[in-house]
Amino acid sequence: MGLLFSLLVLAFEFLIEIPADATWLQEMEMALFSASFTLLAFYLLGLTFAFSRHPKAGKINHQIIIYVWLGAILFHLFLLISNLSNQHVYKAGIILFLGPLFLTVYHFITYFSDVRADREEQEAATTASMERVAYQMILEGSKVYGEITRLKTEYPEVEQMLRANDFHDKLERYALEMQQYLQVKQFQRKDVELLEGHYLFLENLLILAKQHPGIVESRMYSRRDD
Known part of the structure; x- marks a missing residue:
C-alpha cells in the first residue's frame, strides 16, 4: 500500500x-x-x-x-x-x-x-486446555476403574452388588469409552463434558462400592484423595 x-x-x-x-x-x-x-x-x-x-x-x-x-x-x-x-x-x-x-x-x-x-x-490455547483436562479425566478414570476392579477381585460381594444394580455393564462400557478417547486428535467441549460425566459415574460407583459392609478403603485411593 x-x-x-x-x-x-x-x-x-x-x-x-x-x-x-x-x-x-x-x-x-x-x-x-x-x-x-x-x-x-x-x-x-x-x-x-x-x-x-x-x-x-x-x-x-x-x-x-x-x-x-x-x-x-x-x-x-x-x-x-x-x-x-x-x-x-x-x-x-x-x-x-x-x-x-x-x-x-x-x-x-x-x-x-x-x-x-x-x-x-x-482457540489454540482453549484446545490445548481441553486436551489437558480430557487426558487428566482419562487418567483419573483409569485409576478409579482399576480400584473398582481390585475391589471386585478381593471382594466378590462387590461384583454381585454391581451386577444386581445393573452397574457392571455400564462400568465396563464407560471405562472402554474413556480409553477410546486416547485416539482422538482434537477434543471438543462436548467430549470433555462426556469424559467428566463418565469419570463422575466411576468415582461415585467406587464410593458406593467402599460403603459395602466389610470393604476397607484401599491405601491407593486414600493417597489420591489426600
Whole structure:
C-alpha cells in the first residue's frame, strides 16, 4: 500500500495537470473537505465500537491517523477560504485526502488481521486446555476403574452388588469409552463434558462400592484423595 500511494503521489505530481482557472476546483475542495470530515467521523465510530475491544491491535497508532485527518481537513478548509491558483496546492489537497485514507484502510486491515491472529491463538490455547483436562479425566478414570476392579477381585460381594444394580455393564462400557478417547486428535467441549460425566459415574460407583459392609478403603485411593 505504501508503494501504491507513492506511485499515486508521483502520478499526481508529474502526469496530471490541473488547470489553475478551472471552475470546479472549489467544488472539488468542498467534496474533499466533506469526505474527510465524514471519514474521520466513521473512523472515530470504529474506534469506539470495534477498536475498544482490542486497543493494541493494528500496526498504526490511531492517534496519528486522527491527527492526519484533522490536518487534511484544516488544509481543505484553508483552500476553501483562500483564492490560491497554484495547481500544486490543489494536488497537495488531493494527496492529503488520499494519505489519511490509505492509512485508515491499512489500519483496518492490520487491525482485523491482528484480531484474527489473537482469536486463533485463544482457540489454540482453549484446545490445548481441553486436551489437558480430557487426558487428566482419562487418567483419573483409569485409576478409579482399576480400584473398582481390585475391589471386585478381593471382594466378590462387590461384583454381585454391581451386577444386581445393573452397574457392571455400564462400568465396563464407560471405562472402554474413556480409553477410546486416547485416539482422538482434537477434543471438543462436548467430549470433555462426556469424559467428566463418565469419570463422575466411576468415582461415585467406587464410593458406593467402599460403603459395602466389610470393604476397607484401599491405601491407593486414600493417597489420591489426600
